[in-house]
Amino acid sequence: MSEITRERLFGFRHAFDDPVTVVLTLTALALFLLAPVLILVATRAANSTSDKRKELWDRYRSWIWLALFILVPVLAGAFWTILAVATLSFLCYREYARITGLFRERTISLIVVIGILFIAFAALDNWYRLFVALFPLTVALIAIGGLIPDQPKGYIQRVGLGVLGFALFGSALGNLGYMANDWNYRPILLLIVFAVELNDIFAYICGHLFGHRKFVPNTSPNKTVGGAFGAIALTTPLVAVGAHFIWSGTALDTPVRLLGLGIIVSIVGQFGDLMLSSIKRDLGLKDTSKLIPGHGGILDRFDSLILVAPAVFHYVNYFVGFAVGQPQQIFSGWQI
Amino acid sequence: MEPWNLQPAHDTGLTPSERFRSVRRESGLLESLAHQVCFSLLRSYFAIGHRLTIVGREKLPPHGPFVLAANHCSHLDALALGAALTPRHRERAFPIAAGDVFFHTRVTSTFSAIMLNALPMWRKNCGPHALADLRRKLQEERAIFIIFPEGGRSRNGSMMPFKHGLGMLVAETNVPVVPCGLGGTFEALPPERNIPRPVAITLAIGDPLQFPSTANDRTGWSQIAKSVESRVRDLVGQSRTA
Numbered sequence: 001m002s003e004i005t006r007e008r009l010f011g012f013r014h015a016f017d018d019p020v021t022v023v024l025t026l027t028a029l030a031l032f033l034l035a036p037v038l039i040l041v042a043t044r045a046a047n048s049t050s051d052k053r054k055e056l057w058d059r060y061r062s063w064i065w066l067a068l069f070i071l072v073p074v075l076a077g078a079f080w081t082i083l084a085v086a087t088l089s090f091l092c093y094r095e096y097a098r099i100t101g102l103f104r105e106r107t108i109s110l111i112v113v114i115g116i117l118f119i120a121f122a123a124l125d126n127w128y129r130l131f132v133a134l135f136p137l138t139v140a141l142i143a144i145g146g147l148i149p150d151q152p153k154g155y156i157q158r159v160g161l162g163v164l165g166f167a168l169f170g171s172a173l174g175n176l177g178y179m180a181n182d183w184n185y186r187p188i189l190l191l192i193v194f195a196v197e198l199n200d201i202f203a204y205i206c207g208h209l210f211g212h213r214k215f216v217p218n219t220s221p222n223k224t225v226g227g228a229f230g231a232i233a234l235t236t237p238l239v240a241v242g243a244h245f246i247w248s249g250t251a252l253d254t255p256v257r258l259l260g261l262g263i264i265v266s267i268v269g270q271f272g273d274l275m276l277s278s279i280k281r282d283l284g285l286k287d288t289s290k291l292i293p294g295h296g297g298i299l300d301r302f303d304s305l306i307l308v309a310p311a312v313f314h315y316v317n318y319f320v321g322f323a324v325g326q327p328q329q330i331f332s333g334w335q336i
Numbered sequence: 337m338e339p340w341n342l343q344p345a346h347d348t349g350l351t352p353s354e355r356f357r358s359v360r361r362e363s364g365l366l367e368s369l370a371h372q373v374c375f376s377l378l379r380s381y382f383a384i385g386h387r388l389t390i391v392g393r394e395k396l397p398p399h400g401p402f403v404l405a406a407n408h409c410s411h412l413d414a415l416a417l418g419a420a421l422t423p424r425h426r427e428r429a430f431p432i433a434a435g436d437v438f439f440h441t442r443v444t445s446t447f448s449a450i451m452l453n454a455l456p457m458w459r460k461n462c463g464p465h466a467l468a469d470l471r472r473k474l475q476e477e478r479a480i481f482i483i484f485p486e487g488g489r490s491r492n493g494s495m496m497p498f499k500h501g502l503g504m505l506v507a508e509t510n511v512p513v514v515p516c517g518l519g520g521t522f523e524a525l526p527p528e529r530n531i532p533r534p535v536a537i538t539l540a541i542g543d544p545l546q547f548p549s550t551a552n553d554r555t556g557w558s559q560i561a562k563s564v565e566s567r568v569r570d571l572v573g574q575s576r577t578a
Contacts, residue, residue, distance in 0.1 A: 094364060097364070098344065098345040098348060098362075098364065099344045099345070099348060100342050100344070101342055101343040101344060101345070103345065103362075103364050103365065104362075106365060106368070109364075109365050110365060153338070154341070157340045157341070157342075282342070283342055283344055285344065285348065285349075287349070289348070289349075290349065290350065290351040290352075290354075291351075291352065
C-alpha cells in the first residue's frame with residue numbers, strides 16, 4: 001500500500017486540510033451549541049407540553065449521536081468512512097427488510113448482505129469495475145436465490161423486494177462510500193450530508209411559511225409546493241458555493257454546472273423523502289422503527305440521502321471524476 | 337397473478353428493549369445466526385460435559401408447530417432441550433423462560449433474546465392475554481416452544497403438579513405436545529449451585545400427544561395437564577434408569 005493510500009485511508013492528520021471541511025464542522029458544532037438555547041426559548045415561548053419538550057430534547061440528543069456517527073469516521077479517514085457507509089447500508093436494509101417482511105426470506109437477505117459487503121470491499125479497494133459489476137451480478141444472484149425454496153408462489157415479490165433493497169441500500173448508498181476514494185473526499189461527503197439534511201429542514205420551514213398548495217397529498221400530506229420550491233431556492237446556492245470551493249478550477253466549476261449540482265441535491269433529496277413516505281404509506285406504517293429516539297428509524301432519518309448519493313456521484317463523475325490519480329485495486333491488485 | 341402480500345415484522349414499532357421482551361419478536365438474519373451458534377455450542381457442551389444421551393429423538397415432529405413439555409429442576413433443562421433439537425428445528429425454537437429471571441434487566445433480556453431466542457413468561461402478572469399471544473404465535477409462526485408446565489424449578493428434584501398454561505396453548509388445536517423427561521440435570525446443577533458438575537444427563541422423548549377435541553376451558557386444560565404430566569413422569573423414570 002502506497003503512502004498516499006495509507007494517508008487517505010487512515011490519515012486523520014489531514015482531516016482539516018480543506019477549508020470547506022473546517023467551515024462545515026464548525027457550523028455543525030455551532031448549531032449543536034445553539035440548539036439547546038433555541039429549544040429552551042421556543043418551548044417557553046410556545047408554552048409547550050412536557051411531551052413536546054421531551055420529544056425535542058430526544059431529537060437533539062439523537063442528533064448529537066448521528067452527527068458523531070457521520071463526522072468522526074469522515075474526519076478519521078476513508079477506511080472508517082467506507083465502514084460507516086457500509087454500516088448505514090446494513091441498518092437501512094435491515095429496517096426495509098423488516099417492514100416489508102423480506103427478512104423472512106433468509107436466502108435473499110443473505111445475498112443482499114453479501115452484496116453490501118462486496119460493495120464496501122470494492123469501495124475500499126478502489127476497484128471501480130467490480131463496483132459497477134456488483135449490481136447486475138447481485139441481481140442475478142437474487143433471481144437465482146429466489147428459486148431455492150422451490151415455491152413459485154411469491155417468487156416475483158421476494159425477488160422484486162430483494163432487488164429493490166440491494167439497489168437502494170447496497171448499490172445507491174454504496175456510492176457515498178466510493179466517493180471516499182477521492183483524495184479530497186471529506187468536504188464532498190460533508191457537503192452532501194449537510195445539504196441533504198438542511199434541505200429537509202428548509203422544506204419544513206418554507207412549507208410552514210409559504211405552503212398553501214399540497215404537493216403530493218396522498219403520499220405525504222404535510223409536503224407543500226411552497227416548501228419544495230423554498231428548499232430548492234435555499235439549498236441550491238448553498239451547495240453551489242460549497243462545490244465551487246471544493247472543485248475550484250475544474251470542469252465542474254462553472255455557475256451553471258454548480259447550480260445544476262445544487263438543484264440535483266435538493267430535488268433528488270426531496271424525492272428520496274417521498275419515496276420512503278410512499279413505502280411507509282403502502283405498508284400502513286408511520287415510522288420504519290424506533291431505533292432513534294425522537295426520529296423513528298435510521299431510514300426515516302437518512303431517506304433523502306439514498307437517491308442523492310448516486311445522482312451526485314455520476315454528475316460529478318461525468319465532469320470531473322472521482323479518485324483521479326489514486327492507486328486502484330489497493331488490496332486485490334497484488335499479483336499472485 | 338396474486339396481489340403482493342407484504343407482512344411487516346410482528347414486532348414493528350417496538351423499541352429495541354421492548355422488542356427483546358416481547359413475544360411478538362421475530363428474529364432476523366444475524367439473530368438466527370447467533371441462535372444457531374449458541375445451540376451448536378450448547379450441543380458440544382452437553383455432549384462433552386454431560387455425555388447427553390437422547391432416547392426417542394425420532395419421535396420429534398419434522399417441523400413446527402409443536403411444544404416440548406418437560407420436568408424442571410435445573411437451569412440446565414431448557415439448554416439441554418435446545419441442544420437436542422436439530423439445526424432445522426432451532427430456527428423456530430423458543431424456550432419460554434421466567435420473565436423475572438431472564439428478562440429482568442436490559443443485559444439479561446438482550447442475552448436471552450439474542451443467544452437463546454427465549455420468550456418471557458411473567459409469573460406474577462401473567463394474564464390470559466400473554467398466553468393468548470403465545471398460542472397465536474405457536475400456530476401462525478409454526479413455532480416450537482420449550483416449556484416447563486410445573487411453573488418453576490423444583491427445589492428438591494421431585495416433579496411438581498403441572499399447571500394449566502400448557503392446556504391454554506394447545507387445547508382444541510392439532511399442535512402436538514411432545515412429553516420429555518430429563519434425568520441428571522438436578523444432580524448436575526441443583527438450585528443452590530452456580531457451576532454445573534460434569535454429571536451424565538439423559539433426555540427421554542415420548543410420543544407426541546394432540547388435543548383437538550379437548551375443550552379450551554378450565555376442565556380441558558386440567559385434563560391436558562394431567563395427561564402430559566403422567567407421560568412426563570413415566571419418561572423421567574425412564575431417563576433415570578437409562
